[in-house]
Amino acid sequence: MAVTKKEAEGGGEAAEPPPPAARRPGGRTARVRDQVLAAVGPLLVEHGYDGLSVDAVAARSGVHRATVYRRWRDVGGLLADVLDAAGADRWTAPDTGCLEGDLRALNEEVQDALSEESSLAMALIAASFRSAGAADALRRFWEDRYERCVDVVERAVARGELTPPVETRGLLVAATAPLYHHLVLLHGAPDPALPGEAARTAVLAARAGAFGTRSRPE
Template sequence: MEIQKRPGGRSARVRDAVRTATLAELTEHGYERLSVDAVAQRSGVHKTTVYRRWRSPEGLIADALDLAAAEPWPLPDTGTLAEDLRALTELVRTGFADPEAGPIASAFIAAAMQNPAAATALHDFYQARHRQSAEIVRRAVDRGELRPEVDAEQVVRFAVAPIYYRLFISREPVTAEDAREAADAALAAARAR
């Protein structure tokens, strides 16, 4: 989705206010009850402006994900790939367990399951996260822990995939041990090629 942008500070303030309101609405009401009117009211931005720029709840979600994809993610740097992957999977696990961030992340996934524009935005978001996170694998290659031909982003995907499976497919709780096992399995796969 293409968002019309005006140059200057006002446009950035409006976008930030709308994003903040979108995240608050998602936290409180979930994707199913997200509305442009509610976001406009909460943000203090006139509803015609919100409708013109974002058009729909899916446009609001796509823009929030676009902004989030550009934000840096705290990458672990423990000195070993095993511990970095364990820290990464634990970060994902605790992110979904967080009372504020968890419902927002879950709402993004729910929206993506129901709307193509949200699905594209979520795909782009995770692609950016995997690209950022792949740095821990590249550092491991530089240290000689893995062969240079390893697909760094694929290692990250292998590490986090079991967490998402448990959360959204089998609907099982994810323990710290589950996160650790997912990281260790990804490391074993990367070493085995």
């Protein structure tokens, strides 16, 4: 039981050392997982996050309700597993040739992802308030993205746009946070100008010496 819970929270399929040789991830179990995860996406786009119930997922996937509850615990757990399954992609940060361009492109991606009807990202954020599994998945996802975005800052340093040391995480948060604030917290409509403005602001702050850099006199 505790094992089942752990598996659901992890959401994945690999790395289970606790029982010496117990888990059984092959054949039917894997097939069930595929069926269930395949049902989540379509249901999300058809009925939105509020229409996404464990019952509906179970019915569409042909898997029993109790099985879904046992393995995924709640809707948040389902979304988390979908994210993990799809998040193992090879996304890389944009490379436009200058720091501000990279950050703006990043912000435009964020705005697109959050603005689309029945967005997986938005659903996960909503679920993260009620589901520990979704909250964890979200945290992992963002941590992963920040990790991959160090390139953006390193390239800027290499070009001489910034002088080290740069607190990468702080810069990235400053650049993207206004978007989340507008789209997620204020539930505002997407604003085409916002990605550029937020990127510009973050670059100005960075060049003025925020994030641990020394100001680079012109």
